[in-house]
Amino acid sequence: MTHWKHLKRRHAAYAASVLTVALVALLVGGIAGRRRAPAPGTPAVTATGAIARYQQTLHDTPGDYRTWADLGAAYVQQARITVDPTYYPKADGALRRSLALDDTENYPAMVGMAALANARHDFAGAVRWGERAKKISPSNPDVFGTLGDAYTQLGDYPAATAAIGRMTALQPGVSSFTRASYELEQHGDVAGARRVLEQALQAAYTPADVAFCRYYLGELALHAGDLGQAAEQYGLARTADPTYVPALEGIAKTEALRGDSGSAVRDFQTVVGRIPQPQYVVEYAELLTSLKRGNEAARQRQVIDGEQRLFAANGVTDDLTASEYAADTGDAAGALAHARAEWARRRSVVVADALAWALHLNGKDTEALTYARQATRLGWRNAVFYQHKAAIEDAVGDTGAARADRATAQRANPHLDPAIPAIGRAT
């Protein structure tokens, strides 16, 4: 593979002439495979730094479509790292500029568009971009990564399996193994999901990769009710990379579920202070509510409302989170409206569960049951799905089925806390 794909990223900042580097990039950076992660040993490289370098390059050579594609991808990455959706329109602009300059061989920009579409929950759009990129570069692992993500979220599981299988064959490693693990988890193979995550961990090279794998080992344990194992994995994630915020979120969740609310609140406060990820804020708000700390919960709810507006304003269409949150906070009508809107766009098991639950909260249990069955159709040992289904079955009078599903939920996760549903939700 050679050095070339790494050169541009690593050296743009140090080369004597930015212009020269830009021109080299035309030939070398662009034609080489896409590698966006820095080599290990690089001191805390931030997307900010990469963005500044690309901008400088483009200032001198505005016709360099490959760097426009890189810039777009860096914006998507930056949005994910900072949970600041205002980067999405910027990413969109850079990627479209890149495509305007070349739309024949420019698969990096198409993969960038697919990743952006996924980030904005436009999964159908991600499939269109990914399939276009696939025609140009049929062995690029990232193409299949974006396609796998998109098909999973759309609920087209056979297509997702095929894409992830292909990615795993093309590039065994952290990116494909963590996707394969999720794939197996959703299909009910918990042991396989854990095994392949452990394999991902062995393949992990950078501290951030190690932390990512540890975190998801923690998640698997948490959603199986093994709080001790979960806490250990989250702790190891934090040890591997102290800057990796989800590790602390995981630790906070185990504290909350163990009833150590003082530590949980303190840690959640730190987490949402560092990354205002909507999911984390929701978890924190629900924890505060369960502790009868209404004023503090209300403040977090304001944060959530503000974020939802901000995400929507930057092209993120997410009725799923809105539905789940509305359901958790007693807004049955809102939960249903949002769930129906999401279902109109995509039919994943997670959305099916949200819709089933929202229908139940509105007393539409017969209809709810069909969606609850859809939610459990893959065999995912997701305790929340089975608990919802059991409640719906009770409501329609099928107590036998309800008992069985409640037992399944209990086996899947004996530590589900109904007072803080967001913390138990496996997504």
Next chain:
Amino acid sequence: MQKDQGRLRGRRPIILAAATAVAATAGLLGSFGPGTGSASSHREAPLIAGDPQADNTDVYAFTSPDDASTVSLVANWIPFEEPNGGPNFYPFATNTHYNIKIDNDGDGRADIIYRWTFRNEDRRGTSTFLYNNGPVTSLKDATLLFRQHYTLQEVTKHGTKTLVKDAIAAPSDVGKASMPDYGALRRQAVSAVGGGGRTYAGQADDSFFLDLRAFDLLYGANLKETGNDTLKGYNVNTIALQVPKKALALKGDATRNPVVGIWSTTDRKGADVKLGGVQAGGYHQVSRLGNPLVNELVSPAGLKDTFNRLDPSQDHTVKPLVNRVLNPEVPQLIQKIYGVPAPATPRKDLSEIFLSGISKNSGGPIQADLNSQLLNKDVRASRFVPAEELRLNMAVPVTAQPNRLGVLAGDLQGYPNGRRLSDDVVDIGLQALEGAAQTGKLVPALAKGDGVDANESAFGSAFPYLALPHDTSVNQAG
């Protein structure tokens, strides 16, 4: 140990600076690896975690200058190792096959695979990140807390033979205080190979030298000052093997069959699970390298990932790849910008250099018998296929005063006849693309090449020949 602490202390201000820069948004010092989360409740695995451990950067093959009965093969992995890259430094990957492959009958398939596999001996526990907790003067010192062991196997049609069992790889160079004499560690890490020969695995200076800005030439920028080695100061992980020539030759006869094709690959172990009813296990080739610069300068954009996963025996079936060798882009660019006329296509000369080896009976225009397997007396021409390999005629004697331009300058021991560490493959490659191999004349407009004519550190005179790793950071400011 003191040095390590100093280094970690020294790094802190950088991290703080980074933190300040991002604090305005969310204060995440985030590494640029896997995503830390997504906008909302759906899960995305990291898309863009690279795989430098699988990334083979260069392959060299040459008659050993100090022992003409043997050939030395050198392959490098993990580009841009910044010296002092702790705390984990730069291990070889486990669950991975590092291969050097030999095709001695010209059918594009490996007749001999040399395969290195590594395992970790990690005694750091959870209490320390440190690679070592005191000076390391021997590979077996207890102070070296992380050590890699490897096995070297030879795979042929007769089966798999273990040539080296559980040898110790040289560690990453942690610095002068921790490893006062890395040369001594390297010498200890050279292991005898069963059946004759020796091998080394460990860190080394990156032997490739070039100035990337040379490619300005291609895009018509002002002719700026070139001559800076872009890779100066960086290390790589290297695997080197020295074996008797007869070990590589077809039928074990290096006199009748002196030509061999060489390339390296990395195979990563797949997921040990079923995905959609299909076993995802086994090993998958993710990287491949024979001739330098081929995938960069010749492969079409959309085929680069494919190329890395192809076996050379398949190359001739991939039409766009073959077409691009016959109709390369670079000479067109040079013509457009500099008015140096591009040689007429199809470029059968490039096909000889990259795909078949140079010989009069290969059907190409270069009137020389240099390094095609078709020159081997026991090769069946009917089974020969064009395949991208680095080809070495082991019968060519060692040049006393090697010329960096190799064959183009009349030094037949140099690239593209195998590749010596000191061969200037960027300059050779540009000249070859401009047709110098078939005209026998260098193109004056490109005579300066990239202005980098030699590696920043002298190569050694004894196996494994590479310069010792650097132990001073390249980018002091991070």
